[in-house]
Amino acid sequence: MHLYKKIISQLINDGITIATAESCTGGLLAYTITKNKDSSKIYKGGYITYSNELKIRNLNVKKATIKKYGAVSKETATEMVKGLFIKTKTNICISTTGIAGPGGGSKSKPVGLVYIGIRLNGKIEILKKNFKGSRIEIQKKCVNSIFKYLSKLI
Numbered sequence: 001m002h003l004y005k006k007i008i009s010q011l012i013n014d015g016i017t018i019a020t021a022e023s024c025t026g027g028l029l030a031y032t033i034t035k036n037k038d039s040s041k042i043y044k045g046g047y048i049t050y051s052n053e054l055k056i057r058n059l060n061v062k063k064a065t066i067k068k069y070g071a072v073s074k075e076t077a078t079e080m081v082k083g084l085f086i087k088t089k090t091n092i093c094i095s096t097t098g099i100a101g102p103g104g105g106s107k108s109k110p111v112g113l114v115y116i117g118i119r120l121n122g123k124i125e126i127l128k129k130n131f132k133g134s135r136i137e138i139q140k141k142c143v144n145s146i147f148k149y150l151s152k153l154i
Helices: 003-014 028-034 052-059 063-069 074-088 135-153
Strands: 018-022 043-048 092-098 113-120 123-130
Touching (some): 018 074, 028 043, 028 135, 043 052, 043 074, 052 063, 063 074, 074 123, 092 135
Parallel strands (some): 018 043, 018 092
Antiparallel strands (some): 113 123
């Protein structure tokens, strides 16, 4: 059994709700959750905020945060997950923001740099990852790392 199936089964059994705010994963995280039977019992929904405009409008990310730190930053991932909780009030909130490539990277923010925000029980953790591979490989590695991290938390 895939790890994500095990985690989702456990969330369903425990009645733990989840919501997502995705940028670089473009809905892959939501899809990975919702392709499972009975996921509607725990998945409340999500936002794909690919643009800065939607991060600001839908998740209450501050314009100043994006201007100062960039969309791909721990600060933006934190504000995304906080905004998601305000909107959804779910037990687990997850945000992703990063550079999936193949272009868009720089020396300080290379392709594969991803920040993952996870809010659980009022506590926020920000994971910084540097994945290698193609665009879809980076997206899949991001989603897989989220489920690996969740497996330690729940």
